[in-house]
Amino acid sequence: MKKIKLNSKLKTPQKGFLLTALVVAQFTFAQNTPDPNYKGVIGKTLADSKEYWIEPVKAPAGAPNVVWILLDDVGFGASSSFGGLINTPTFDVLANNGLRYTNFHTTAICAPTRAALLTGRNSGRVHESGFSHAFASAGFPGWDGKIPSDKGTIAEILRENGYNTFAVGKYGVTPDDDATDAGPFDRWPTGKGFDHFFGFLGSQTDQYKPDLVEDQAHITPDGRHLTEQITDKAISYITKQQKAAPGKPFFLYYAPGAVHAPHQVAEKWVEPYKGKFDEGWDVYREKVLANQKKLGVIPANAVLPERNPLITDWKKLTPDQKKVYARFMEVYAGYLTYTDYEIGRVVNYLKESNQLDNTLIFVAIGDNGASKEGTTEGTINQSLFSQGVSKEQNLQSNLKNIDEIGTAKGLNTNYPLGWAQATNSPFKNWKQDAQSEGGTRNPLIVFYPKGIKDKGGIRNQYSHVTDILPTTLEIAGIKAPEKIKEVKQDIIQGSSFYTSLNNAKAESLHKIQYYYIFGNRAIYKDGWKAGAAHPDPFLGQKTATQNQKPSANKFDDDVWELYNLNEDFNERNNLAAKYPEKLAELKKLFDEQAKENNVYPLLDWQDVFSRLQSAAGKNKSIQELTKQITKGGESQTGSK
Secondary structure (H helix, E strand, O other), X not given: OOOOOOOOOOOHHHHHHHHHHHHHHHHHHHHHOOOOOOOOEXXXXXXXXXXXXXXXXXXXXXXXXXEEEEOOOOOOOOEHHHOOOEOOHHHHHHHHOOEEEOOXXXXXXXXXXXXXXHHOOOOOOOOOOOOOOHHHOOOOOOOOOOOOOOOOOHHHHHHOOOOEXXXXXXXXXXXXXXXXXXXXXXXXXXXXXXOEXXXXXOOOOOOOOOOOEEOOEEOOOOOOOHHHHHHHXXXXXXXXXXXXXXXXXXXXXXXXXXXXXXXXXOHHHHHHHOOOOOOOHHHHHHHHHHHHHHHOOOOOOOOOOOOOOOOOOHHHOOHHHHHHHHHHHHHHHHHHHHHHHHHHHHHHXXXXXXXXXXXXXXXXXXXXXXXXXXXXXXXXXXXOOOOOOOHHHHHHHHHHOHHHOEOXXXXXXXXXXXXXXXXXXXXOOOOOOOOOHHHHEOOEEEEOOOOOOOOOEEEOOOEEHHHHHHHHHHHHOOOOOOEEOOEEOOOOOOOOOHHHHHOOOOXXXXXXXXXXXXXXXEEEEOOEEEEEOOOXXXXXXXXXXXXXXXXXXXXXXXXXXXXXXXXOOOOOOOOOOOOHHHHHHHHHHHHXXXXXXXXXXXXXXXXXHHHHHHHHOOOOOHHHHOHHHHOOHHHOOOOO
């Protein structure tokens, strides 16, 4: 509309009247202007008009149902599907009739992994370098924990392409300030493309008294184990959808809190493992290594890294230590097997309802490596940092309360560090260690009866959690949208590995990947990897590099290491001194990637605790402050 200037000689009341009239006229003009996309004819009467209706959006013909399953805190060597000693029969069936991906990577901790998975973009680029929790976010683009609307999720994309979308379990990327019944709800699951959600918004919750949410409201849990409840709800969502619209494809995001702390599970699932781990974590590692070679998921000449110096030789432990440590592992194993059972209920439902053959299932067995947060003695109700409490006192407390391990009374039950290394076999280090394969390499199973011919095949191509979204879209025949709800979308950074489904030698399209978790950092390029460990408070001493003294914020003091993963997949031969030029090249590349993906400024755990201390007042101890990290419930703060 042409801009009109008012006569400057008009009096103020006249100007006001004319302005009002012009606004009304402009609004009326806009209202009466036909939509350029309208293809009907608007006459003065129905007789000389032609109706036009926009056809409902439908998914491409034959598009599969899609199920994403994401477990929590499971190392590479835990599940029997990848050589572990914990029975996971559902995963075994899916892997034996699908594909095992041995070189799949996460970000090394939960919220960044989930943000990257859901958006197909790097965690820093979608503002989730840390967490959406207030205590571990900061007012910078890569750190505020608020996924922008121009970084749409897989749920938003699929819903706009004719899918129904459901999420159950752990979400983990809703800002704390939003996580109340007053909202705002745009960063709840239902605001990010899911038709329905049932689960918890935080990072950790009691499995019997969860901080439970359905759609856009907190609800009272019914007392059953949360994993049973989310399974029932997932099946209910699909059943109702298929009754209303038979054959319409659905997307299910199934993300249990398992097997993150607290390890809570009915005793009947623990019973089969009684005595199974009495030989200890060193023997466990050797057995798993042999199983993994037999399965073909690691090289035939693979050698285990040395036992971490923080972990005691099992043979040198006291009988009391062996007793309580074995119990922790029995509970963990039972919890993982139980989780596999509940996932099996979903798979069996799809089979019995004749939907399984056209269902694409991704199973990421872990959102990071095995958890180091159980300390060297294990925890039942202790905080991550039991200041003023000796290891012996922790051990005696665990012995006294051994019957609480695995029960509802154990509000922060987590196994000792030795089992974390064991279930991470054949890698070193663990969760949070973004510089290490032990923190970032997780098993991936892809199951798609309609589209996979090489059933039971092994795939060794490098892949990353950001790759699952574009792979899903390519299989479904859907293009990444330019806009979602009129918001122009940022690029998808992940690379599809669709061609590898039926070509074991297909080239990996994912060539470069940075990693960063609270100081620990790495850069990958074409099989080469440079990484630097950074001091953290979880173990007191950094585990990856023993010549490194704990210090706050001195990133320049961190020692970079260099590995050729093509020849040394589990990082046993540091080549930094041999190839300094290669190391320098990769460090420069990390800087470039960090700038591109909003990683700067670098924040570490000392920054987090300093901010907490400042916010809470100087009179509180770190132990008191970290209760915010470990407690679940309505606070929505949770632990990592």
